[in-house]
Amino acid sequence: MEQLKQLTDELLHDASSSLLFVANRPEVVMERGEGMLVWDTEGKKYLDFIGGWAVTCLGHSPKVITDALQQQSTQLVNVSPAYYNKPMIEFARMLTKLSGLERVFFGSTGAEANESAIKLARKYGTLRKGGAYEVITTTRSFHGRTMAMMAATGKPNWDKMFVPQLPGFVKVPFNDLDAMAQAINPNTCAILIEPVQGEGGVNEASIAYMQGLRKLCDEHGILLILDEIQTGLGRTGKMFAYEHYGIMPDVLTLAKGIGGGFPLSAMLAKEAYNLFEPGDQGGTYTGQPLGMAVGLAVVGEIIGRKLPERAAEQGAYLQAKLKEVQAKYGLTEIRGKGLLLAFDLPKPLGAELVSACMAAGLLINAPSPTAIRLMPAYIVTKAEIDEMIHILCKVMDQLFGK
Structure with missing residues (x-):
């Protein structure tokens, strides 16, 4: 000893x-x-x-992760995001079928997935909403530690850190539909929200609130982005937390449980928002074979068991x-x-x-x-x-x- x-x-x-x-x-x-x-x-x-x-x-x-890592590491660890690889395509097919959202972009962290969602929302605002760029988030929310995601996050006093913050984020009280409705303006391109705020203390959105958000987004032609970094893939007792509310998001972000501990994340979107052009989005480790093989194994285990x-x-x-x-x-x-x-x-x-x-x-x-x-x-x-x-x-x- x-x-x-x-x-x-x-x-x-x-x-x-x-x-x-x-x-x-x-x-x-x-x-x-x-x-x-x-x-x-x-x-x-x-x-x-x-x-x-x-x-x-x-x-x-x-064992399912160690087996996946061992097998894939003997075949192909990384090739380049400039090329397709087999487990990337297989995992994309699995997640799109599972979620009902037709397109997926892979990353390594939850913050990266959320950054991708914000980029997509602003691309949508540029192309279809006259340059709208603002994203409404909520108090007590947590969306990651990159500069943009810290600006989006509603944790107390985070607005005073690493100033000046990235502009374009408006925060309203969580579970307050009236406040959300009042915050929407011609510059709004999306709402970003956690169905259950994890870091905020496990605060649950009400059914009326989530269904109201879906209606507001439809009425104003803006995107509903659900941050399910913590809640997605079974954590809340459903495959996705949005299933508790009887709604579908336009954009969905996943991480944490998606790799069972391996650094992996994903942003999924409806086909209507498949808007990126070459050069708009990417990353060295996006869709790399080793991570894709782990994701396939982990999510397959979640489904199968x-x-x-x-x-x-x-x-x-x-x-x-x-x-x-x-x-x-x-x-x-x-x-x-x-x-x-x-x-x-x-x-x-x-x-x-x-x-x-x-x-x-x-x-x-x-x-x-x-x-x-x-x-x-x-x-x-x-x-x-x-x-x-x-x-x-x-x-x-x-x-x-x-």
Whole structure:
């Protein structure tokens, strides 16, 4: 054990002296993972209810991904986005058939997919809306960390970072249809919204709101862009979150679960918005064979194992277990869909709870001081949910003095 601790200390020293500081990370180095579990370099085990921020939808190191990487890496890793490749075409066919949207552009990150959607919306505004360029987003939203996506994001105080921000984004309150209607003007080309705000604290759009947005976009001839970076491909208990609302978007963005942990994203659009010309959009790693093979394997697994239905079932069980202890700990507003869930704390002790749970072998996330977010893999079992609740309650007993 002493040797393992020494190794960890050396790694942490190297991290502090070589990595650019961007986050306060705990003094732990993760080394391996399997299923719902990860282990650090000292051999300590953690039950993972963060899932890489809703990324490891199949759990850690699933065989389907390792097999896809191994097989494709012996055939073709990268060729150039200037050429077609077989898994690119196969994955495009799978996603368009699955979503009902006829065209797809592949990227590596959610922010890249959202950037692509904004470019497409502005191209549409240029060609068909007299140069309209504004995109309406909402407060408490999160769309990525590029300069444009930070301008689109509605997180508090982000409008003061890295100024001047890219112009052309108008923000209105989430779930307020009247505010959205009033914000639409001749310069508007699109509305960009998350059906469930993840980073904002797992805030769900109402059915009336989403259906109202679809109607507004149709009436004004503007695009409805749904950011399903976090909610897409089974996370909410449906293949896509828009299915909960009985609507179809014009443009859809996907990432996180699409690669099960491999960096991969996609922007899908209706045929009517297949508007880019050569040179308008691209990227070195767009549609590269290795990523496409992983995407095919992951999404194929989600479909074949009916994992959206499993996410709905396990999410309902998790919500029920939280409600059993809700009164005891003063938890409020247990919310979310499928396996994207959150609850509010009686005191602003989110960071303290996350830290204490990690010490007890449980990984959870606090998007704010008063909110806890849970995003386990779709493969989570009821026994693992029971274990999570047991650890959580034990820690809350200590923290809240119950």
